[in-house]
Amino acid sequence: MRPNxxxxxxxxxxxxxxxxxxxDSPVRELNRALHERGAEGRSIRVANxxxxxxxxxxxxxxxxxxxxxxxxxxxxxxxxNAAIVVNGNAGPGLAENMMSGQVRVKGDAxxxxxxxxxxxxxxxxxxxxxxxxxxxxxxxxxVGGSIGHLSAFMAQSGRLVVCxxxxxxxxxxxxxxxxxxRGKAAGLGADCxxxxxxxxxREELAYLLDQAELGGMxxxxxxxxGSARQLYHFQIDHLGAY
Amino acid sequence: MSAKIDRSWLAESHTFPRPxxxxxxxxxxxxxxxxxxxxxxxxxxxxxxxxLLGASMSRYPLxxxxxxxxxxxxxxxxxxxxxxxxETPVTIAGMSFGALSAQAKEALGRGAxxxxxxTTTGDGGMTAEERRHSNLLVYQYLPSRYGMxxxxxxAADAIEIVVGQGAKPGGxxxxxxxxxTERVAGMRNLPEGIDQRSACRHPDWTGPDxxxxxxxxxxxxxDWKVPIYTKVGASRPFYDVQLAVKxxxxxxxxxxxxxxxxxxxxxxxxxxxxxxxxxxxLAVEALKEAGVHREVQLIVSGGIRSGADVxxxxxxxxxxxSIGTAALIAMGDNSPELEEQYNAIGSSAGYYDxxxxxxxxxxxxxxxxxxxxxxxxxxxxxxxxxxLRCLTLETQTLARAAGKSDVRNLEPEDLVAxxxxxxxxARVPLAGTAWVPGAVK
Numbered sequence: 001m002r003p004n005x006x007x008x009x010x011x012x013x014x015x016x017x018x019x020x021x022x023x024d025s026p027v028r029e030l031n032r033a034l035h036e037r038g039a040e041g042r043s044i045r046v047a048n049x050x051x052x053x054x055x056x057x058x059x060x061x062x063x064x065x066x067x068x069x070x071x072x073x074x075x076x077x078x079x080x081n082a083a084i085v086v087n088g089n090a091g092p093g094l095a096e097n098m099m100s101g102q103v104r105v106k107g108d109a110x111x112x113x114x115x116x117x118x119x120x121x122x123x124x125x126x127x128x129x130x131x132x133x134x135x136x137x138x139x140x141x142x143v144g145g146s147i148g149h150l151s152a153f154m155a156q157s158g159r160l161v162v163c164x165x166x167x168x169x170x171x172x173x174x175x176x177x178x179x180x181x182r183g184k185a186a187g188l189g190a191d192c193x194x195x196x197x198x199x200x201x202r203e204e205l206a207y208l209l210d211q212a213e214l215g216g217m218x219x220x221x222x223x224x225x226g227s228a229r230q231l232y233h234f235q236i237d238h239l240g241a242y
Numbered sequence: 243m244s245a246k247i248d249r250s251w252l253a254e255s256h257t258f259p260r261p262x263x264x265x266x267x268x269x270x271x272x273x274x275x276x277x278x279x280x281x282x283x284x285x286x287x288x289x290x291x292x293x294l295l296g297a298s299m300s301r302y303p304l305x306x307x308x309x310x311x312x313x314x315x316x317x318x319x320x321x322x323x324x325x326x327x328x329e330t331p332v333t334i335a336g337m338s339f340g341a342l343s344a345q346a347k348e349a350l351g352r353g354a355x356x357x358x359x360x361t362t363t364g365d366g367g368m369t370a371e372e373r374r375h376s377n378l379l380v381y382q383y384l385p386s387r388y389g390m391x392x393x394x395x396x397a398a399d400a401i402e403i404v405v406g407q408g409a410k411p412g413g414x415x416x417x418x419x420x421x422x423t424e425r426v427a428g429m430r431n432l433p434e435g436i437d438q439r440s441a442c443r444h445p446d447w448t449g450p451d452x453x454x455x456x457x458x459x460x461x462x463x464x465d466w467k468v469p470i471y472t473k474v475g476a477s478r479p480f481y482d483v484q485l486a487v488k489x490x491x492x493x494x495x496x497x498x499x500x501x502x503x504x505x506x507x508x509x510x511x512x513x514x515x516x517x518x519x520x521x522x523x524l525a526v527e528a529l530k531e532a533g534v535h536r537e538v539q540l541i542v543s544g545g546i547r548s549g550a551d552v553x554x555x556x557x558x559x560x561x562x563x564s565i566g567t568a569a570l571i572a573m574g575d576n577s578p579e580l581e582e583q584y585n586a587i588g589s590s591a592g593y594y595d596x597x598x599x600x601x602x603x604x605x606x607x608x609x610x611x612x613x614x615x616x617x618x619x620x621x622x623x624x625x626x627x628x629x630l631r632c633l634t635l636e637t638q639t640l641a642r643a644a645g646k647s648d649v650r651n652l653e654p655e656d657l658v659a660x661x662x663x664x665x666x667x668a669r670v671p672l673a674g675t676a677w678v679p680g681a682v683k
Contacts, residue, residue: 031462053455058392058463073455074446078392078463093446097390112446116387118431134445135387137431154441156431176433232436233419234274
């Protein structure tokens with residue numbers, strides 16, 4: 001249904017943060033405000049998201065967005081520019097196809113976190129469910145906990161850092177994305193192999209951990225995984241791998 | 243010297259005729275399925291198996307060239323702030339830059355724009371050329387999300403969520419290494435020269451309940467301005483169309499099994515999905531049962547070649563059609579003028595279907611820069627426009643003959659079938675009878 005454009009759920013407090021209360025209003029007004037780039041350094045505070053879907057999607061806003069509560073599907077989808085913090089858990093498709101900016105979830109995230117994301121940094125402080133980083137195309141994803149099965153499936157580029165364990169079929173059919181895993185993988189997917197950690201990789205990882213502000217993690221505790229590049233051209237002798 | 247053989251004594255097997263023997267031996271040599279472009283080549287029930295009933299005593303026709311016969315269609319009137327108005331009920335289907343050369347994409351945009359209709363991007367994203375040369379551009383939202391970005395999404399006149407394709411319902415895309423040039427690889431964020439496989443399912447939703455939320459996301463991102471189409475390959479169109487409607491689509495696109503492809507397994511092209519004829523009827527039934535026929539517009543595609551095909555699809559209840567293969571042929575694909583060049587790559591005009599190889603002498607289905615230059619976008623665009631005009635005129639001619647002042651006033655009552663199978667699939671009477679096979683009273 002077409003959303004109700006009427007009603008004013010946004011209000012400013014102390015002339016600073018623009019505030020939206022989603023308790024009794026649709027996400028339309030919030031999203032419309034976030035589509036304006038606005039002046040840098042501004043902030044928006046969102047109360048009572050109540051697990052609603054499509055909170056803060058398509059943002060071009062060049063400031064910070066604080067969402068106080070749990071969100072449903074596709075929160076921060078296709079984000080550009082904005083720094084979005086979810087003080088709660090996130091549903092499926094968190095920050096899907098993000099282009100730039102930063103998204104941080106203080107709790108856990110459901111499946112498809114960071115799917116097809118092209119750029120920016122996604123930090124999930126808790127755990128992420130299945131298919132985290134599926135088909136990622138250049139973004140960086142850092143997960144404080146563990147991730148589910150088929151994560152980084154067909155991941156094209158970017159970096160996925162996992163401080164806990166990974167589910168089965170990690171990095172199945174991966175292209176040029178790099179995976180850094182601190183714990184154990186239940187299993188590797190087709191064409192995904194462990195690769196040596198060179199100094200450049202430790203440096204890259206240390207930078208990502210620093211950006212994610214997770215603390216207490218040492219780059220030396222991680223292993224690196226990526227593509228064996230054996231499936232880049234179809235060969236009948238590899239049929240068993242598909 | 244071998245003895246002369248009297249072939250009248252030789253019996254060829256129906257089960258193992260020479261083409262089957264050739265394919266088995268090719269499979270034994272190469273150990274991999276055959277991949278090709280184009281669409282289904284087998285004989286199928288088509289719109290050719292239907293006839294339109296012209297006006298006579300009980301109905302009177304409209305005067306050709308004098309009495310107006312409307313062809314304009316507005317798509318996306320359900321929720322979008324800015325519906326798409328096309329001046330002819332024929333649009334250009336989604337075909338990717340990558341599968342097609344930049345010149346071919348530009349030509350399609352030019353041709354479509356000249357007659358006031360839309361063209362569509364494909365797997366791999368939107369190029370600046372096609373946006374610049376297409377007044378109305380539909381942006382495909384595909385499982386691979388190659389080149390997908392919100393700026394292009396907002397630059398589109400409509401968004402088409404691709405669930406499936408008629409040539410391969412249930413299958414993902416592929417673009418072989420020969421066509422993954424530096425520019426194509428850059429747009430798709432892939433290593434140059436690899437065999438690219440596109441996913442068959444969307445990465446962040448499964449099923450109609452998720453799709454409803456996905457459609458809302460796309461509407462939110464585009465501020466509810468542009469229509470959102472949902473495209474399905476024809477396999478179970480009755481259910482798929484109703485689910486697309488329930489999920490909130492403005493327009494449903496149903497692509498029959500004759501729909502073309504740039505590269506798909508032969509076994510997939512010829513053996514999966516149902517023809518455009520029954521798919522059209524089932525899709526219309528689904529919209530009527532849901533009470534949204536004409537409110538949610540229906541576009542059908544797959545093997546549309548002439549104004550007769552267009553008129554019959556509209557008579558069954560579609561709002562518009564899409565053409566892909568026919569538009570490429572209009573530009574010169576498979577032209578007899580290129581016979582020697584087709585021979586040089588082991589094919590012949592009228593048979594060429596190896597779009598996946600990128601060696602197309604017409605400069606259409608290639609990423610070879612020299613081959614691409616053979617296609618002049620202005621000339622080819624003019625050919626596309628002429629062809630679209632011809633389709634429109636033919637459709638109007640048939641509609642006027644049936645006494646219709648709008649091509650969409652054509653109706654099933656204007657049709658009869660030549661074969662029992664077409665009568666059953668279209669649910670119109672067998673010509674000369676009142677028999678509609680399969681109809682339940």
